[in-house]
Amino acid sequence: MEVQRLLRSVGRDAGRGDAGRGRGGAARRARAAGGRAGARRGAAEGQEPDRRRLLPQPAEPVLPARAAALLRRLGGLESPQHVGREDAGGDARGRAAGGGEVLHAREPHRGDLPAQGRDVRRAGSRGARRPAGRAAADVPRPAAADPRRRRRGATRAGDRRARSTEGGAAPRVRGARGADGANDARATRGTARRAGRGGGAVSTFGITSRRTRVALAATALVACAPLAAAADSAIPPRPEQLTFAALDFEVPRAEALRHTEGLGGAVAYVVPDRALPLVNVVLHLRTGAFREPAELPGLAALTARLMRVGGTTGRTPEEFDERADFLAAQIGVTSGDTGTRASLNVLSHSLDEGLDLLFDMLRNPRFDTSRLEIERGKALEAMKQRNDDASDILAREQGWLFYGRDHFGARQATAAQLAAIDREALLDFHRRTFGPEGLVIAVSGDVDPVDVLARIARRLDGWQAAESASWPPSTPDYAPAPGLYRVEKDIPQGKVVVGHRSLAVDDWTDPQLAAIEVMNDILGGGGFTSRLVKRIRSDEGLAYGASSRFGLGAFWPTTFTMGYASKNPTVAYALEILLEEFERIRAEPVSQEELRVSKGSFVDTFPRSFESAAQIAATFAQDEILGRSHEYWYGYRARIEAVDAAQVLAAARRHLDPARLAILVVGKWSEIAPGDPEGRATMAQFGGGKSTELPLRDPLTLEPLAAP
Incomplete structure (x- = not known):
């Protein structure tokens, strides 16, 4: 979980999603506006625009x-x-x-x-x-x-x-x-x-x-005749008979992009790309929820937010925003469990002033009190809605089931704890934890590596945090208990998650990791080609989707989970099918066709991780943060292609343990427990016939709500 939360935004801010668009002039914008004219939110059925008119001519x-x-x-x-x-x-x-x-x-x-x-x-x-x-x-x-x-x-x-x-x-x-x-x-x-x-x-x-x-x-x-003849001869009569040339793709060499000289211990990956006059700079800092006091959960996230919207010592929030807008610069800071990332996207001719804004924000935050009140008010409103969506309840209780309530990866703030985060707390957390120690930088775009690193080095000079970080973060000291758990929520669909803790990775080039990926893909990670989707959705029509996920932890074991949502009376029947597939992948080898499709999907989509300069820089920066060797990528496809059915079966038997499964259900239990109206399954079949009720909690205090 800590890896995913740390890197959930990798690539999201690495480049503008519309960097290749938006500068096409008035004619292009007019065409785009024309295409959107009829597509308004909330259009009644039958009033939607004719899609054929929206197609390019x-x-x-x-x-x-x-x-x-x-x-x-x-x-x-x-x-x-x-x-x-x-x-x-x-x-x-x-x-x-x-x-x-x-x-x-x-x-x-x-x-x-x-x-x-x-x-x-x-x-x-x-x-x-x-x-x-x-x-x-x-x-x-x-x-x-x-x-x-x-x-x-x-x-x-x-x-x-x-x-x-x-x-x-x-x-x-x-x-x-x-x-x-x-x-x-x-x-x-x-x-x-x-x-x-x-x-x-x-x-x-x-x-x-x-x-x-x-x-x-x-x-x-x-x-035209030769073209038509060639097309007729090249297209087979059946789509499954289509053949494609082998993909020729080589992973860029990370050592040619890695720089450390003059950065005071920081590591930078620079990938030039002159296609557009834009520069992306992402700084990964070694601070986050793992460094905040246990009594103030949410302090790291609120600090990061106020650094961006709260101005600097030399600029008011309005002045900072106005200058960033004038430069057409996108500047942001986000904080997760084990890391914080600050990003800049700016036109190359404005790079110097963009870097000035970025480092002024990082080194000299003002934490304007009026903006602090606004952000706390937003957070409080979000808290009030914690129980509105069953998915939020499921995520909260799942984190506590697998990590306990005290680990920073599962901690939840109350309204009282939020109110205790004042300007002094923000200043103190920033002073103690923000600095270049363990800094990893990813730069891409219209830059010269030597020049851009010299500019960054000048702005890093003299910056230091008051405290050194304990790295890596602490491992959760909690043992999840298997069983059937339920939370009462009056909703027409029950939401279900089933799983246990997974594993922490010591060697990222271990061949068993490839077998685990293929195993999970066949079970439920591969979408419509996976067994769970075929059985629960396609064959039985019990849910819109079903999935599985096997997390690989860099610092501690994360989780293996399976999940779905189904109408209350069919939750039990869908759960029976899910557990049947869980047992089947542990009991018998997967088919050669399943193996071929799964391995092909990993190999064929592999180049997507390196399809832009921003993604290349982000991927290698991620390696640096996790301590993962770049060799992981150079042998990745070979390890996937070497996986056979016996290895998938061995991985499933070793890493999927039915004795450790915890089942969590959120829904209307009086409709879920009796099970399928046709008598195909009931909830009494699971958890040894017993279930543990977890209380629905007050969204502001997280104390159990009184029974209605």
Whole structure:
């Protein structure tokens, strides 16, 4: 648990989540705003925006002007962003000489236009088809122009080419700007078009020859033919027959990125990345809940929060915030059980001033009393809601079951203890525990390693905490008791966690760790491919999800847990299935297919830990904090791929112990205890038929509430 709490934010602040976005200018922001226009929170069913309208529109390929015009008219480059003028009732696009068919790809039966794909040719055009026995002169002429088309055409009169509909090809009409002749020509063509025949128009794209059109289409088809043939030959008939080339990825060498010179004992990992003019700096300090007084739980977290929002000795909180905003700098401090991290993300040309703000905050906090009152008020409101969510109750009681109430990893503050944290307590904790001892720094972005480390070293000079940290933190002195525990909460779904303590790691390259990871992944850590999800959700429909987690402790044993939430009457039946799978993975080897899928997921996703400069720096900094050799990463995939079914079975039998299981249930016991309405399971089957009730506690005092 201490590892996860220490590093739960690794990578979260290491870089801006939208660092690659947000600078695209007004056009990009306008498009984004348009996509969000209909997606408002709380939209009633049936009022959600049409998702298809939110999809990015396909870009048209870059083709020579004539080829693009031709393919667009054939529907190949039909743009869904604008209604074609011809479709809209006007006649802006004209017709290609030669009388090729008009495709209305969006609406095949638009008014009295022919259906999509129908071959329509115009009288008087080259190669026009006529019914047997009818001559061109038999084609009826329109009595009058369509007024709607006249109005639409009048706005662009003289900009179009036209032909008369008097049988054969007519001379072109050029330059008749505003003239009635141009409007009449459009109207005549439009009426004839609705009749399915009439005068053909010369294309506005200048393609006047059917031979040219056919030649361009043939060229496009010939160019695409090899691609289509290659695609057909490369795609197998079944998805499971797809094959992929082996992933070629090498982990960066940590020793080339590690720096210690001139840092006064601190260790830094610097990973340059010039893609964006941004710099990320993360400082991992050796202070946290493990150094706070037992009578003041929450002091470390509140100190970190007030360091950021409470100003510095030289700047008021408002001045500090204003300057950070002016620099577009993101600055933060968070504290966990075994560590505190301070972070800076700033434009590279403002790095010096950003570092000034960061170290001013770390070394000279003001702890403004008005901001302290605000933050204590927020914390008090959060306390009042401790029992509102059953998940919070479950987490609190689980921590006490596995670590006891006195260990810093499970301590909970009361309202009285929160009130006792005043400005003097914050100043004293900062003075005693904040300093560069054991400092690990991760830097990434648009930097030169030598230059950025010199800047940091200058700001570290003379900084020292009053007390030295005891490292590593103390191990919990508590032995969890197995059994069935319950907390009464009137909710329709019971929440369940089952588990015991896990192990602390001495050697991170031990092959058994890889077997444990694969074992847990198959049991419940692998999502929809895991056994718990398949049985409890997919097969029985008893829960939206079920999972397992096997924690690996760097300093002390953490926990192995399994959990789910199900409606009260089916909690017992889901628990029976969960324990069946727990026993099965200890009793028989996993299948080769399960082994293949699980190992493949670890190996294939492995590069994600190193996909950005910020992640590379954060990963190696984490190694430094935990005392884990970087060799762990270089042999990771080989150790995973070497795992076989026998090793998974051995790991399950060694590290999963049914005799140590503690079962914790939060829910309405009167509905949970009788079990499944169909009689498949009851809660009397578990915990030796006995259960221990844990009281629901007052959210402010943590004392048991009186029974209703």
